[in-house]
Amino acid sequence: QVHLVQSGAEVKESGASVKVSCKASGYTFTSYFIHWVRQAPGQGLEWMGVIFPSDSSTDYAEKFQGRVTMTRDTSTSTVYMEVSSLTSDDTAVYYCARAVGYSPDYWGQGTLVTVSS
Amino acid sequence: QSALTQPPSVSGSPGQSVTISCTGTSSDIGSYNRVSWYHQTPGTAPKLIIFDVSRRPSGVPDRFSGSKSGNTASLTISGLQAEDEGDYHCNSYRGSTTFVVFGGGTRLTVL
Numbered sequence: 001q002v003h004l005v006q007s008g009a010e011v012k013e014s015g016a017s018v019k020v021s022c023k024a025s026g027y028t029f030t031s032y033f034i035h036w037v038r039q040a041p042g043q044g045l046e047w048m049g050v051i052f053p054s055d056s057s058t059d060y061a062e063k064f065q066g067r068v069t070m071t072r073d074t075s076t077s078t079v080y081m082e083v084s085s086l087t088s089d090d091t092a093v094y095y096c097a098r099a100v101g102y103s104p105d106y107w108g109q110g111t112l113v114t115v116s117s
Numbered sequence: 118q119s120a121l122t123q124p125p126s127v128s129g130s131p132g133q134s135v136t137i138s139c140t141g142t143s144s145d146i147g148s149y150n151r152v153s154w155y156h157q158t159p160g161t162a163p164k165l166i167i168f169d170v171s172r173r174p175s176g177v178p179d180r181f182s183g184s185k186s187g188n189t190a191s192l193t194i195s196g197l198q199a200e201d202e203g204d205y206h207c208n209s210y211r212g213s214t215t216f217v218v219f220g221g222g223t224r225l226t227v228l
Contacts, residue, residue: 044220044221045155045208045222046219047208047216047217047218049216059216061217101151101210102151102217103165104153104165107164110162
């Protein structure tokens, strides 16, 4: 069955960067998009961007352009998302999620990133 | 402030029906049949329950139905059960600049 397993919780200082991983299994890695969505404490979901593992093409939400980088490693079926110049507003649970298009079906368990000032 | 507007909360008794609205614009919901709904319980990841406005993934009960009129999408849950409690999030495609937008989420309470 489909599984997306994310890396563990992170605590970072303001101004630092964080890199979250998402390891896929149970399906053909290069046939589906991987989206990244975050959820601040007590808030709704916020779309950050998407990567297509087949050709490594990416699309980012305008808000995150220049500060977020998504990459993939096809040898390990893993997608990475790096966020730079962290502030307290970036404290959130970050999810990766698989999709054929823009409606993610399977989601990772989430990675809590806490930014301390 | 989220791009799509949802009511903060709704409630209903077991067996009743509830409808959750999701209002967008002519740039997203009004232009594309790419509306999805997700159910999320505390501490867990969202679960897809409706995609492409009204289609259900395998395993989702037919008590869950989706529709769209103009710039507003709706999720209806009939025959409410205690397990339906949680947060419901809508999203929509918005074209090649913004791509995906979400609503702020609606907390469903089963009385």
